[in-house]
Amino acid sequence: MRMSLFRRVLSLSIALNVLAVIGSIALVQKKGGPSWVRRQVPKVLGAVVGKQVQSDYPNTTLSVYEQLSIGPEDIVLFGDDVLAYGGWHELLADPHAKNRAIARDDTRALLGRIGQIAGGRPRHVVISCGSSNIQRRLSHAQTAAEYARIVTLLASRSPDSDIWLLPVLPVNKRLYQRWVATDDPSAHRPARRDVELLNGIIRALAVNRPRVHFIDLRELVDPAGELRQEYTLDGFHLNGKGSQRIAMRLQQELRLNTAGALK
Amino acid sequence: MRSHLPRILIVLSLMLNALFVLASVIIVLNMGGYQWLRREAAEVFPALRRNGPAADYASTMRSLFALLPAGPDDILLLGDSILDFGEWNEFLGTPRAKNRAINGDDTRTILSRLDQITRARPRHVVLLCGINNIQNGLSHAQTTREYAQIVAIITSQSIRTDLWELPTLPINTRVYQKWIVPDYGHLHMPTVEEVAALNAFIRTLPGNSSRIHLIDLPGLLDPAGELREEYTLDGIHLNGQGLKQVAIRLKQELPLND
Numbered sequence: 028m029r030m031s032l033f034r035r036v037l038s039l040s041i042a043l044n045v046l047a048v049i050g051s052i053a054l055v056q057k058k059g060g061p062s063w064v065r066r067q068v069p070k071v072l073g074a075v076v077g078k079q080v081q082s083d084y085p086n087t088t089l090s091v092y093e094q095l096s097i098g099p100e101d102i103v104l105f106g107d108d109v110l111a112y113g114g115w116h117e118l119l120a121d122p123h124a125k126n127r128a129i130a131r132d133d134t135r136a137l138l139g140r141i142g143q144i145a146g147g148r149p150r151h152v153v154i155s156c157g158s159s160n161i162q163r164r165l166s167h168a169q170t171a172a173e174y175a176r177i178v179t180l181l182a183s184r185s186p187d188s189d190i191w192l193l194p195v196l197p198v199n200k201r202l203y204q205r206w207v208a209t210d211d212p213s214a215h216r217p218a219r220r221d222v223e224l225l226n227g228i229i230r231a232l233a234v235n236r237p238r239v240h241f242i243d244l245r246e247l248v249d250p251a252g253e254l255r256q257e258y259t260l261d262g263f264h265l266n267g268k269g270s271q272r273i274a275m276r277l278q279q280e281l282r283l284n285t286a287g288a289l290k
Numbered sequence: 291m292r293s294h295l296p297r298i299l300i301v302l303s304l305m306l307n308a309l310f311v312l313a314s315v316i317i318v319l320n321m322g323g324y325q326w327l328r329r330e331a332a333e334v335f336p337a338l339r340r341n342g343p344a345a346d347y348a349s350t351m352r353s354l355f356a357l358l359p360a361g362p363d364d365i366l367l368l369g370d371s372i373l374d375f376g377e378w379n380e381f382l383g384t385p386r387a388k389n390r391a392i393n394g395d396d397t398r399t400i401l402s403r404l405d406q407i408t409r410a411r412p413r414h415v416v417l418l419c420g421i422n423n424i425q426n427g428l429s430h431a432q433t434t435r436e437y438a439q440i441v442a443i444i445t446s447q448s449i450r451t452d453l454w455e456l457p458t459l460p461i462n463t464r465v466y467q468k469w470i471v472p473d474y475g476h477l478h479m480p481t482v483e484e485v486a487a488l489n490a491f492i493r494t495l496p497g498n499s500s501r502i503h504l505i506d507l508p509g510l511l512d513p514a515g516e517l518r519e520e521y522t523l524d525g526i527h528l529n530g531q532g533l534k535q536v537a538i539r540l541k542q543e544l545p546l547n548d
Contacts, residue, residue, distance in 0.1 A: 033296055037299055044310070087528075089530075090530035094530035094534045112354055114354055206344075266350050267354035268357065271357055
């Protein structure tokens with residue numbers, strides 16, 4: 028009796044193992060074989076060690092910006108995902124608007140390419156940065172120091188530029204969980220507290236600097252402190268309507284000629 | 291001795307069971323928990339699929355394009371990631387140049403958003419696509435059928451538009467293998483022959499039409515027919531220098547001063 032219970036458990040256990048092995052193999056085959064596994068490893072491990080999956084996009088975008096020039100009449104959109112979706116000369120109805128944003132750039136990345144911006148002595152620089160710092164779990168102290176350095180360097184190398192700081196936008200938690208978290212599990216979801224802390228730091232950078240301005244984007248945030256659902260599809264990136272809201276604020280604040288403005 | 295064997299076996303087997311369960315739980319939690327599981331399950335069981343399009347880069351770009359004004363003076367650049375990387379208003383020196391390319395698009399996804407293009411009745415449309423069809427393993431027959439449909443729809447629904455076809459660019463195999471294959475091993479690596487076959491078809495499309503034009507880009511290719519290494523960082527996308535070469539050819543061919 029004892030032996031037969033033993034045997035039953037043993038055969039069940041072995042059967043489960045065989046099933047698990049077959050299931051894993053079938054899953055891997057369906058997903059694309061060994062190369063799929065190779066690609067998944069950094070994703071799974073990345074969530075543990077906080078590393079990003081390698082990407083060629085930033086370098087190619089940078090090589091594009093290196094071919095283009097900036098002049099004293101220009102409005103430069105300098106920053107991360109919020110600005111990188113582009114269309115700014117269309118959104119602002121101004122041919123001087125130039126996109127120099129790169130998705131996923133953090134403060135260190137902006138610091139690394141600040142010469143490209145400051146060298147052109149543009150009329151306006153609009154900055155959006157900080158979300159990637161939070162997603163990469165960089166300390167507030169480091170982010171604050173690097174952000175301050177961006178503003179100081181720009182202001183000293185391009186003294187005639189007006190610098191417009193945009194806040195870090197909060198995420199829409201529900202949509203973010205559904206879309207962004209599943210695509211990039213290694214990224215830390217920006218919590219409301221992180222975002223508000225960072226925005227306090229950014230806002231303070233405009234104090235006592237007459238050419239540095241902070242534009243709050245309260246209209247994009249709902250009463251619960253989340254990114255309004257109507258302005259995003261994935262809970263993190265702005266959709267067309269969201270970008271349009273920012274464009275409208277910039278037109279007001281920068282006092283752009285809005286003759287050809289948006290509907 | 292004989293009585294120990296089952297014991298060892300059962301302990302080992304149960305440990306393996308536990309290991310499988312533990313590994314599954316860790317993987318699921320790391321990949322995004324319930325939401326991830328649900329999305330993966332939906333790929334296998336269509337009944338679980340949520341309604342509406344995915345919230346990805348393409349749908350976000352479409353939501354932007356839906357709002358951006360475009361009209362009869364404009365030059366719309368329609369295509370995939372190759373054109374998507376370009377700041378075309380700057381490269382072509384005119385605010386009439388507007389980027390309508392989306393990273394990852396193939397002929398099917400371009401077809402599905404073509405009304406956003408034809409609705410504007412633009413002066414020019416510059417078209418560059420096809421490499422994603424090859425990378426996604428779509429058949430030559432399907433690709434050429436859909437490419438021809440794109441051309442037919444633009445020329446019939448926007449009769450004042452001049453359509454400029456750029457050839458599908460080949461890859462640089464060496465650089466592609468180094469940069470694209472490790473991250474996107476599931477993609478089919480386009481061969482020079484596959485790209486040449488598609489381009490041979492694209493070249494036939496102007497026919498007798500005075501509105502459909504071909505622009506060749508011989509300067510971007512090396513003697514072996516591959517994308518020149520100096521014009522790409524990852525083997526498939528054009529870098530700034532490569533896009534500038536495209537811009538130079540567009541400025542030579544398009545009557546930008548009409």
